Amino acid sequence: MDTDEYRARVERVYADDPAQWKVAIGPELWFEFGVYDGESGSLDDVGQRYFDQQLELAGLHEGATVNRILDVGFGWGTTLAHMAKRFPGCTRLDGVNISETQIRYAAARLAESGVDDRVHLYRCDARDISHLPDQDPPYDLVIFRGSIAHFTDGTLEAAVAAVSARTRAGSTVLISDPLYTVPTDRYSSAMTDETDRLACGNRKTLSALIAVLERHGFSVADIRELPSNADSVRWLMDVKANIDEHFPIDRPRALQEMADVSVNLAAxxxxxxxxxxxxVARRRPEPA
Structure with a gap:
């Protein structure tokens, strides 16, 4: 399947009304798992807790000096809105996305939050990050949360290469995604059909991701299973329970696929x- 065809598939996943996704994953639309730490909590609470823990692991404490941020595949704008408040001194936050529905929603919520003067949204494929305006200043922080799962191998390679060209020595790349611990050609899904649910069929291993980062000038500073598998499974089952409760019949296709993926990935x-x-990866200095 060529890149344009796969891009269209990803766009279809997020074409539905964001209100439907809110019912499934929480009103604030924290879409990338959550940390429970043995406590109860809403999907919004655990989602924000996870992202804040990642930022702390990267040494990016609240109010830290960050000059420019890029969020690759920013979803409904949740992480951009959060970072705009966490780093009030950051004067430029850029986000790229290919979903027109998500871009419209994010633009409205960012305006409502009063941070739209600092946040710039672009309808842009991750492969084309090099074409974003204003080469200077370079990005201090680049976020990939839940987006790599949608990338073809070629898109991942091109995106990381483009990010490398738009960052400086010491810049941080922060990633969260489900990754596989066995070679993908040896992975056997619990689902026997070949449907590419949620356009996440291009599975990636941890070792493959690290290799791409290292090829393009990044060194891994911190890597860990986070959330824990127990918390990740709990998050998936909470999402599935919401879908089952609120959409017992005639549910939107994307939410049906989300329910299926929740069961399959948990297994x-x-x-x-x-x-x-x-x-957490850091940009290495250029060779002398």
Whole structure:
């Protein structure tokens, strides 16, 4: 499948009314798992807790000096809105996305939050980050949360290469995504059909991701299973329970696929074949 065809598939996943997704994953639309730490909590609470933990692991405490941020695949704008408040001194936050529905929603929520003067949204494929305006200043922080799962191998390679060209020595790349612990050609899904649910069929291993980062000038500073598998499975089951409760019949296709993926990915995690990883990488200095 060529890149344009796969891009269209990803766009279809997020074409539905964001209100439907709010019912499934929480009103604030924290879409990338959550940290429970043995406590109860809303999906919004655990989602924000996870992102804040990642930022702390990267040494980016509240109010830290960050001059420019890029969020690759920013979803409904949740992380951009959060970072605009966490780093009030950051004068430029850029976000790229290919979903027109998500871009419109994010633009409205950012305006409502009063941070739209600092946030710039672009309808842009991750492969084309090099074409974003204003080469200077370079990005201090680049976020990939839940977006790499949608990338073809070629898109991942091109995106990381483009990010490398738009960052400086010491810049941080922060990643969260489900990754596989066995070679993808040896992975056997619990679902026997070949449907590419949620346009996440291009599975990636942890080792493959690290190799791409290293090829393009990044060194891994921190890597860990975060959230824990128990928390990741709990998040998936909470999302599925919301879908089952609020859409018992005639549910939107994307939410049906989300429910299916929740069961399938949880099974892979229980078998030790996949986990959600938090990765912090730093841009290496250019060779002398």
């Amino acid at each position: 892979a995690m229980d078998r030790g074949l996949a986990a959600v990883y938090s990765v």
